[in-house]
Structures are given as C-alpha cells and as structure tokens.
Amino acid sequence: MKEVKIETTLQVYDSISNLPEDVQQLMNSAIEARNNAYSPYSKFDVGAAILLDNGKVISGSNQENASYPSGLCAERTAIYYAGATYPKAKMLKMALTASSQNQQTLKPIPPCGACRQAIAEYEIKQDNPIEIYFMGVKGKVVKSKSLANLLPLVFESSVL
Template sequence: MKEVKIESTLFVYESIDELSKEIQSLMNDAIQAREKAYAPYSKFHVGTALLLDNGEIITGSNQENASYPSGLCAERTAIYYAGAKYPKAKVVTMAITAASQNQKTTSPIPPCGACRQAIAEYEVKQETAIEIYFMGETGRVAKSDSLANLLPFVFDKSAL
C-alpha cells in the first residue's frame, strides 16, 4: 500500500473589494446574473460570469424546473453557452456568486460536483487552467487557479 497525499491551494480574500478592478467587474456581472436566476423551488440563486480570451463576457444563472433533474446550474449554463457561441475561445476566468432566500450566505460557495466536471471538460479541452473565484452573497471570496484544486481526480477523455 502507498499513501497518496493531495493538496489544494486556494486564496481567500476578505471581500470583493480586495479583488482587482477587472475581477470585481466580473464578479459584479455574476451578481447581476444571479438576480436573473429562476429558483422557485430551492430559493438558492446562483450567477456566473466568464471572461473569455477573446474579451467576451458570458453570464449564466441557475434555471430550475419542477422536474428537478431538468434544471441547470449557473456555471453549466454559462460554460455551455460560451462553448456553443464561441467554440474556439478559451475560458480564462470564472466568477460565481450564490445567495439563498432562506439565509444570508457569507462563506464562499464552490461549484457543485456536476459543474466541476463540466468545468474540468473545458480545462482539458482548452489545455489551459481556468481561474475560478467564488463567493456567497457577501463576505469572503475564494480563488482557485485551476479546477484541479477543486476536483483533483478529474474524469476526462483519457479514461475512455
């Protein structure tokens, strides 16, 4: 038997005000997207903004459905739209924010597992890491230099 140790590095900012102006702007785009979420069942609103290498900003919000598996998270809404509209562009940075109507979210809220897998697909496809910033409604903001920090054992095309 061999022990394998996995380490992840995240950077945590006390607030959005500590981010660069460019990332603050991207996070504000994500906040605006969050306000457009359709979440009548979970009451959990998520917004995402992507910066592409062609300078385009793509946003997405979660869209729920009474048939729960038919809804789509904000991260996948944005990244799939980016892939459909700009198939050759690379995702450089992703900003995510989440707010609950049931309680104040002040801790960074990372992407769910399904979204991590979708983001991983784009990192593998574009052969470039995606910077990911995530926060709650207010408070601290976490930054990962790559999805690999959030999903260290990625399932990708090499397994197929």
C-alpha cells in the same frame, strides 16, 4: 499499500473590493446574473460570469424546473453557452456567487460536483486553466487558479 496525499492551495480575499479590478467587474456580472436566477423550488440563486480570451463576458444563472433533474446550474448554463457561441475562445476566469432566499450565505460557495466536471472538460479541451472565484452573497471570495484544485482526481476522456 501506498498512501497518497493530495494538497490544494486556494487564495482568500476579504471582499470583492480586494480583488483585481477586472475580477471585481466579472464578479459584478455574476451578481447581475444571480439576480436573474429562476429558483422557485430551492430558493437558492446562483450567478456565474466567464471572461473569454476575446474579451467577451458570458453570464448564466441557475434555471430550475418542477422536474428537478431538468434544471441547470449557473456554471453550466454559462460554460455551455460560451462553448457553443465562441467554440475557439479560451475561458480565462470564472466568477460565481450564490445566495439563499431563506438565509444569508456569508461563506464562499464553490461549484457543485456536476459543474466541476463540466468546467474540467473545458479546461482539458483548451489545455489552459480557468481561474475560479467564488463567494456567497457577500464577504470572503475564494480564488482557485485551476479547477484541478477543486477536483484533483478528474474523470477525463483519456480513460474512455
């Protein structure tokens, strides 16, 4: 047997105000998107904003449905719209923010597993990492230079 150790490196900022100006603007777009979330069941609002290499910012929010599996997370709402609308553009940065209507979300909330897989697909497709910044409703912001830091053993099409 051989043991394999996987390490990841993330950067943590104390608040939005400590982020580079362009990322602050992107996170503010994610906050605006979060305010448009439709989450009557989970009461958990999520907003995402993606900066494309053509300068466009695409945002999305989670959209729930009484038939739970039919809803869609904010990250996938934004990434699929970006992919469908600007198929040749590269996704450079993604900002995520989440808030609960039941309690304060003060710790950074990363993308769920399904969203990580969707982001991985686009990183692989564009052969370029996507910087991911995530936070709760306020407080610390975590930066990952690539989805590979959040999902190191990615499932990809080369195995199909």
